[in-house]
Amino acid sequence: MNRFVLSSLLALLVSFASSAQTTSSYCGTPPGKSEWLQQYQQQPTPVSARSDVFLYIPLTIHIVGTSEGEGYYDLDQLYPSLCTLNEDFAESNIQFYIQGEINYIDNDSYYDHNFSQGSQMMNTYNKPNTVNCYFVDSPAGNCGYYSPWRDAVAISNGCADPDSHTWAHELGHFFSLPHTFSGWEGTDYETNMEVPFFLDNGGEVELKDGSNCAEAGDGFCDTPADYLSFRWGCNGQGQSNVLQRDPTDSTFRSDGRLIMSYAFDGCSERFSEEQTMAMRANILSQRPNLYANPPEPVFLDTAPVAVAPVNGDSIGISTSAVLEWEPLDGAALYSVVISRHFPGIEVLLQAQYFQTTGTSVLVEDLLPSASYRWTVQAYNRYDGCTTASEPAVFSLSDPVFTSTAEAAEAFQLQVYPQPAADGTPVTVEWHLAKAETVQLWLRSAAGQLIRQQQLPGQAGRQRAQLSTAGLPAGLYLLEIRTASGLGAYRKVVVQ
Template sequence: MNPLKIVLAKSTLSLLLVLGLSWSFSISSVAQVLSPGTCGTASPDPEHLSYLEAIGEAYRNGLDMSISRRDSGGLSRIYIPFKAHIVRAPGSNNYMQVPALLTTLCELNQKYRASGIQFYLKDLPNYIFDGSLYYHTGWTQGNTQMTTYNMSRVVNVHFVDLSAMGLCGYATFPGSGAGTTLRQGGLMMSVPCSQPGNTTLAHEMGHYLALPHPFEGTSPQPQGVFAERVTRNTNEPAPRLNSNCATAGDRFCDTPADFIGNRWPCNGAAPQDTDINGDAFRPDATLFMSYSNDNCQNKFSAEQMNVMRYTLTGTSGGNGPRSYLLLPPMPAYDSVRSSTTLIEPAAGAPASPANWVYFKWTAAPNATMYYVRVVRGITLMFERWVSDTSLLYTGPDLASNGNYSVTVRPFNPASTCAPSSPSRSFTTTTPFGLSTSGLIDRHFRVYPTVLRQGEPLFCQFSEATEGIDAMEITVRSMQGQSVYQNRVMDAQALQTIATEKLSPGIYTLEARTGRWSKAIKIIVQ
C-alpha cells in the first residue's frame, strides 16, 4: 500500500469525516487587521489548518507527496485554466487593459515555474460593463460578482477597484467562497495592484491553492503561547519551548517564523521583535506569501509548492480539493518566442477611409491569436482578437482626418510573453461608401459602394463563411450582363476587383455558394 495513503488514513480520517469528503472549508470574514494595499484573504478555519498539517506531516516523513513527482525538466507540469473577468465602469478607462493582462499572466507563470504549476488563458476575457461591480466598498459585491459570473472548472480572476476597501486583492481557500463547487470562489484583484512587476496575483493565487500567510496566528501576539516560534528544534531544554512550526503559523517548517502583518521593506529597515523564547524573528522576505514589498519576493518554499500541487492533484491525480481544474486537459501549445511585424498600413501610406482600414502583419511561429490595438495618443480606440494575420476594420470608432497608431501582439493561451509589434502610425480620411452600415453584411463586406472608374473595389468575407470550400463572385450590369467573375477559394482573404473596364453606372456585386447568395449595389462614377 502507498505509505502516503497510510499517513492520510491515520492523520486525516477525522478531518475527512468532518468534511464529508467534500472539502467544504468555510471561511470567516477577514480576521487580521488590514493595512492599506494589503491582502483581504480571511484566516483559514480549523478544518483547513488540519488539512495543511496532515499534508505537512506526510511531506516531512518523506512520503511520496505531489512535490516529488518529476519529469526530465523538474517538477511535472500541471496546467490550470485562467479565466479573466474585466469589469468596466461606464465612461472610465481605469480597467484592466489587455496588454497588462497578458504580461501579468506571463509573469505569473514565471513566478510559478519552479512549482511546475502553469496557467493558460481560458478563452477571451469576459467584459462586465457594470460600475456597481467595479468600485468595491465591501464583501457583498465580490460575492455577487462571483455568484453571477464565475465559470466552471477554471480559476476565476476578477479585476476591479478595491481601493475603497484598502486592499490589493483577496482570494478564497478551497471549498469556500460564493458559487457552487465547480465554480466556487476565486480571486478579486484591484487593477492598480495587478500591473506588470507586481506580485499580488502570485500571492492571491497561493491562497486560492490553499496557502496561508506565514504570519498566520503570530502577528497579533508574537510572544503568545500559540504564536509560531523561531526555533526548529523539537527538543529544547527547559524552560525554552520546543518548535511548533508544524502546528502554528502557516504550518510549514521551511518558512521561518514571521510576525509582520503589514507591508515591510527588505533593506534592513524591517520591524524587529522576539518570540516567547526571546529569539529574534527573521522572516523570509523572498516568499511570495509574506507581506514584504514586491521587489523583495521571488519564491515559494518547497513545502508551499507541495501543498499547492497536492491541492490540485491529491494522492492519485484527481482527488485534491481543486482537482476539478484539471479537466478537461489543456490542448498542446508551443511557446511563442517572437513578435510580429506590421505590413499594412505601410509606413507613410496614404490615409485610409476612417471606416475601411486594412491591417496585415507577419505570422509569429506557434501563435494562435493576435491582439490588435489601435490608439490615439494614449486613448484606446478599438481592440480586436484575430486568429488570422490580417484584419479589415469597418467600424465607427475612427474619426476622419485622425492620427492613430496600431500594435499587434501574438500569443497562444499558454504563451503570453511575446511583446507587441513596434507601433505603426497611420492616418484616416473621410469615410467612403453609401453608409457604414451598408458596407457590413453577415456574410461579406464591400468597399467602397460608390467609387470612381478605375478605383479598386474591395471585398472580404466574414467568419460566417467558415467551412465553405468555394464562392463565386460576380459583378453584373443593370441589364444582367456579367462584367466580372471570379471563383474564390480563400473566402476570408481580402479580394481586389479592378474597375478600369467598368463604365459609369450601377452594378450589382453577387456572392454565391451552395448555401446562400447575397447582392450589394455598386455605383461607378
C-alpha cells in the same frame, strides 16, 4: 442544511467579516490554515505531490465593469500578467491558461464590492472545474483576496499590472498557502515591542532559529520567521528593511522574495519548496478536476510582422492610417500601440491602444505631417509572454513640402483658379501615361476629409471639377493618386 452546519457557517462568516475589518488593504484572505493544510503538515508529504507531473490549470477570467460597462481590466494588462503569474509558478511546475471566453460582468455592486456582494458575485458566476478569477475595481478595499467559501479569487485592477504578484499571492491562498507571517494578521509588529511566545489569538510565534517552525507561523520550515503584516520594502538581498526581534531576543529580517509575504512587488519572486509541495499536494489530492484534461498549449514563438505602413513609410496627407500585419499562427488577440514619434525619445506620447482579433486596425485623429511609431503584439490563452513587432515609424507628410517633384511632373498637375472664390468650382487637370483609376481627395489644413472623387481615368490629359460651395475660406490640400500608386499634392486656396 442542519442547524449545526448553519450555525458554524454563520460563525465562520462572522469571524471572516471581523477579521476583514482588521486586515491591511493588501490582502483580504481570511487568516489561518485550512483543515486540509493542518492535516497535510502533520503527515508525511504524499508521494504524488513529489512527482514531476506538470500541472496545467484552467482559469476562468471574469472582468467586472461598472453597470455602464466601464472600468474594465485591460486585456493589455491581462496577458502580460498571465505571463508574470506563469513565471511565478514556473519553479512549481504549475502553469495556467485561460479557459473559454472572458466573462464580462457589468455591475456597480460587484465592481466595488464588500465581502457579501463579492460572495454573491462568485456564487452567481463561478464556472466549475476552473480557477475563477474576478478582476474588479475594489475587492472589499483590498488588493485581492481568496474566498474559501466560494473558492475563487478577486483582484483589484490597480494591483493587477504585469509587475504585480498579487495574482500569484491569491492563487497561493487558493492552493492552501497561508501568509508567511501567519498569525500576525491584524497585529502590527513594532520595532520596540516585546514579542511574546504566543500571540493574543493563541498563535505560536515562530522563532528565528527554526526550532518551532513546524507549529508556528505558516508551519513551513523553509519560510523563515516573519512578523510583518503590513506591506514592506526589502534590501538588495530581498530581506526586510525592518529588523525584527523574536521572543528569545534574536534579531532577524524576513524573506521578501516569498510571494506569500507582504513584501512589495519588487521583492516578490518565489514560493519555497515546502510551499510548492503543499500546493501540488493540494491540487493532486483535493482538486483533480482542475488538471483532468489539459490541452496542448500553443506558444507564440515569433512576433507579428508589420505589412503597412512599414518602417520609413510616408503615407501621404491623412489624419488616419490603416495599420496592417501578417497573421501569426496561434494568435488569438493582437494588441497594437501607436504613439507620436520623435527621434531619440522613447516614451510613448499621445499613445493609442487597440485590441483586435483581426490583422489590421484603423487609427484616426492623427496629426497630418506628424510621425508615428507603432508595434503589434500577439497573445493567446496560453501565452502572455510574447514580444512585440519591431517598431515601425511612418509619417503623415505635409504635401505642400513633400509632394515629390517627379510625381508632380509626371501628372502635369494644374489646379485653377487660384485662389478660388467661395462657390466657384476648382478645376483640376492632370496627365496619365496609361488608363487607370484616379482618386481625388480634398482635405482641410487640419487633415479633415472634405471631398472625395473616384474617376475612371483614361490615358492622356484629364480634367475634373471640385465644388467649393459652402467651404470656409482658407487653405485646403488636394491629393491625387492613381491605382498604381502615383500621387501628387497641391495647395488649394478658397477665398
